[in-house]
Amino acid sequence: MLLYENKKAKLLNILKFGINPFKKFVSTGEIKEDLEFTSSRNELVNTLSETIKTNNNFILPIIGGVGTGKTHLYWILRSGLYRHNTVYISLETGSKRCFYNMYSNYIETLELEPLRNTINHLCNEWGALERKYGFFHVVNIDKVRNNALHKLSRHFKDNEQVALRDVINGITTHQLDPYKRVDAERWLLGELMDVREIARLNLQNDLRKNKNAYVMLKLLIENARKGTVIFIDDFEKLIAMLKPPEDEEEEKIFDPSWLYGSESSPDHVEARKVLKKIMKLLSIKGMKVVITLKSMDALEEIKNIIRDIDENFVQSFLDPLFLLKLSEDDILEFYIKNMEHFLTSINLYDFYDEIPEKYFPLNEIVLKRIYKNTDGNPREIIKMLIKIFNDIIFSEEELENVLFKYERSL
Amino acid sequence: MMDESISNVLFDSVKDILVEGEFKGSIITKCLDPEDSIIFSDNMLISNTEGIIIKDGLKVGYNLDNNKKKAFSIKQDFQWEDFRTIVEYCIRIPDEIMQTYSEGQFSDAFPFTLNLLHTAGLYLNDFKYGVNHLDFFTGEILKNPVTLILHGILIADRVVIKEDGDPVFYDCLIVGRDEHEILKVGYEPITNVEDVLLKYIIILGTEELKL
Numbered sequence: 001m002l003l004y005e006n007k008k009a010k011l012l013n014i015l016k017f018g019i020n021p022f023k024k025f026v027s028t029g030e031i032k033e034d035l036e037f038t039s040s041r042n043e044l045v046n047t048l049s050e051t052i053k054t055n056n057n058f059i060l061p062i063i064g065g066v067g068t069g070k071t072h073l074y075w076i077l078r079s080g081l082y083r084h085n086t087v088y089i090s091l092e093t094g095s096k097r098c099f100y101n102m103y104s105n106y107i108e109t110l111e112l113e114p115l116r117n118t119i120n121h122l123c124n125e126w127g128a129l130e131r132k133y134g135f136f137h138v139v140n141i142d143k144v145r146n147n148a149l150h151k152l153s154r155h156f157k158d159n160e161q162v163a164l165r166d167v168i169n170g171i172t173t174h175q176l177d178p179y180k181r182v183d184a185e186r187w188l189l190g191e192l193m194d195v196r197e198i199a200r201l202n203l204q205n206d207l208r209k210n211k212n213a214y215v216m217l218k219l220l221i222e223n224a225r226k227g228t229v230i231f232i233d234d235f236e237k238l239i240a241m242l243k244p245p246e247d248e249e250e251e252k253i254f255d256p257s258w259l260y261g262s263e264s265s266p267d268h269v270e271a272r273k274v275l276k277k278i279m280k281l282l283s284i285k286g287m288k289v290v291i292t293l294k295s296m297d298a299l300e301e302i303k304n305i306i307r308d309i310d311e312n313f314v315q316s317f318l319d320p321l322f323l324l325k326l327s328e329d330d331i332l333e334f335y336i337k338n339m340e341h342f343l344t345s346i347n348l349y350d351f352y353d354e355i356p357e358k359y360f361p362l363n364e365i366v367l368k369r370i371y372k373n374t375d376g377n378p379r380e381i382i383k384m385l386i387k388i389f390n391d392i393i394f395s396e397e398e399l400e401n402v403l404f405k406y407e408r409s410l
Numbered sequence: 411m412m413d414e415s416i417s418n419v420l421f422d423s424v425k426d427i428l429v430e431g432e433f434k435g436s437i438i439t440k441c442l443d444p445e446d447s448i449i450f451s452d453n454m455l456i457s458n459t460e461g462i463i464i465k466d467g468l469k470v471g472y473n474l475d476n477n478k479k480k481a482f483s484i485k486q487d488f489q490w491e492d493f494r495t496i497v498e499y500c501i502r503i504p505d506e507i508m509q510t511y512s513e514g515q516f517s518d519a520f521p522f523t524l525n526l527l528h529t530a531g532l533y534l535n536d537f538k539y540g541v542n543h544l545d546f547f548t549g550e551i552l553k554n555p556v557t558l559i560l561h562g563i564l565i566a567d568r569v570v571i572k573e574d575g576d577p578v579f580y581d582c583l584i585v586g587r588d589e590h591e592i593l594k595v596g597y598e599p600i601t602n603v604e605d606v607l608l609k610y611i612i613i614l615g616t617e618e619l620k621l
Contacts, residue, residue, distance in 0.1 A: 124512075129512045131436065131452070131508075131512070132468075132619050132620075133450040133451055133452060133466070133467065133468040133485075133619075134435060134436035134437055134450055134451055134452035134453075134503075135436050135450050135503075135565060135583075136450070136554060136614065136619045137512060137515050137567075138616070138619045138620065
C-alpha cells in the first residue's frame with residue numbers, strides 16, 4: 001500500500017508531464033462542458049428549468065458579465081432538461097442564413113433517429129397508414145401529399161407555400177419512396193445538394209433557402225416529442241451591429257450610404273433582419289428562447305429596438321435572471337470538483353480520501369487569495385489557476401516555494 | 411404474443427358466439443366453403459334478422475379452374491342471411507395490434523421487395539392440385555402474403571423463402587384457435603412456419619389493392 005506522501009508525489013509527477021488540470025477558460029457551444037455549476041447556482045438553474053418547463057413562447061433573458069458562465073449555462077441546461085432539445089445559436093456565426101443555421105444546429109441537437117421518428121409521425125398523420133380492406137397498406141404518395149397540403153397550407157403565408165410543398169415532398173419521399181430515401185435523408189439533414197439531385201427529388205430548393213428551413217423547423221418543433229429551447233448566446237451583438245461604424249472619417253471605396261442611406265448600414269439591415277427572424281421563430285407553437293446579455297442596459301436597448309418593430313412583442317420577454325459572480329465558498333467547491341474530475345480521468349479516484357490536505361497541490365490560502373484577486377469572476381479564476389498550475393508544472397522550485405510566492409504576491 | 415380477450419370475436423360458429431351490431435376496423439372472416447376462403451374488410455353488420463353484411467370486402471382463396479387450382483382475390487359486397495353454414499368465424503383485430511402491425515411495415519425500407527401485380531398462388535398443400543413455387547422464390551422478399559395454416563390465418567407484411575424452402579414471415583398478424591378452440595389474435599415480428607403445416611400461401615397483387 002502506498003503512503004500518502006507517495007500519492008502526492010505521484011500526482012506531482014503526473015503534473016510534471018505537462019498536464020494542467022485547468023485548461024479551458026472560455027466555454028463554447030461546440031465543445032461539451034462536463035463540469036457542473038457550483039451549488040450556489042443551483043437555485044438559478046432550478047428557477048430557469050421550472051420557467052422553461054411551465055411556459056411557452058417566451059424570451060427569457062439571462063444577464064451576466066463577461067466570463068460569468070453564460071455559455072456554460074447552456075451545457076447545464078442541455079444536460080438537465082431531459083424533455084427538451086436545447087439548441088445553441090451564436091449570432092457570431094448564425095446571423096447569415098439565419099434559419100438554415102438554426103435548422104442545422106437543431107438537427108445536430110435532435111440527432112437522426114428522433115428526426116426519423118418525427119417525420120414518420122407526421123407522415124402517419126397525413127394518412128400514410130391508410131389501410132385498404134382494413135389491412136393492406138398501399139402507398140399513395142400523391143394522396144398523402146394532398147392531405148398534408150390541405151392540413152398545413154392555412155398555417156403558412158402565401159409566400160411560404162412553395163417552401164411548404166418542398167418540405168412535404170421531402171418528408172413523404174423519405175418515408176414512402178424507398179428508392180429515393182437516401183437522397184431525401186440528405187436533404188432533410190440540410191446537406192448542400194446540386195440542382196440535379198434536388199430535381200430528382202422533385203423539389204425546388206434545398207434547406208439553404210431560408211423559407212424552406214423555417215417551414216421545416218416549424219413542422220419539426222411543433223411535432224417533436226420533446227419541447228425546444230433555443231439558446232442564443234451574446235444577444236447584444238445585435239446592438240453592436242445596429243450602431244453606426246465608429247470611424248466615419250475613414251475613406252471608403254464603396255460608400256454603403258449609396259445603397260442603405262445615411263442612417264443605415266449593411267450590418268444595421270442585417271441585424272434588423274435577424275431580429276425579425278427571431279421574432280418569427282417565436283411564433284412557432286411551444287417555442288422557448290433563452291438569450292444571454294451582459295447588462296440590463298443592453299436588455300433595455302434590445303427591447304427599445306423591438307418596440308420599433310412590434311410594440312406588442314416586448315410582452316414575450318420574461319423577467320431576466322442574473323448570473324452572479326462566485327462566492328468565496330464557491331471557488332473552493334469549484335476547485336475540488338474540477339480536481340476530482342481531473343483525478344478520475346487519470347485513474348486517481350480516491351486521491352483526496354487518502355491524503356490529509358483537502359486542496360492539494362494548492363491550499364486554502366492560495367485559493368482565497370485567487371478569489372480576492374479576481375473578484376469572483378469564474379473566467380478570471382480559471383485563468384489564475386492555469387497560471388499557478390503552469391508554475392507548478394514548469395518551475396524548478398519546490399511546491400512549497402511556488403505556493404508561498406502566490407500566498408504573498410496575490 | 412396472443413391476445414387472451416375474446417371480446418373481438420364477432421361471430422364464432424364453434425363456440426356459438428354472435429355479437430350483433432355494426433363494426434368498423436380490421437375484420438377477418440373465415441369461410442366454410444371448399445375454397446377455404448378468407449375475407450378482409452373494414453366494416454361488418456351482424457344481425458339475427460339480416461345476417462352478415464360486408465361492403466367492399468376482399469375475398470381470397472384457391473378455386474378450381476380448368477382442372478387446376480388457382481389463387482384468386484375478388485373485391486365485392488357480401489350478404490348472407492343463413493351465415494351459420496357459410497362462415498366459420500368473424501374477428502376484429504384490436505386497434506393496438508393493428509398499430510404495431512402498421513409500424514412494423516414502416517420500421518425499415520426494403521427497396522428490393524417483390525410486389526406482384528396480380529394475385530398469385532405461392533403454395534397449396536393439396537394431394538391432387540398442389541402448387542409449390544417456393545423454390546422459385548428462394549431468397550426473395552415477397553410483399554403481402556396471406557397464409558392459411560392448419561389451425562389459423564397468418565397475414566404478414568412480407569415473406570422470405572429460406573434456403574430449405576420454409577417461409578419466414580415478417581410483421582405478422584396471427585388468428586387461430588387454442589387447445590380449447592377459443593379464437594385468439596396475436597402479433598409477431600417474425601414467424602417461421604414449416605411447409606407441412608401450411609394449407610396455402612397467396613401473394614396479393616397490387617392491382618387488387620389499388621385505392
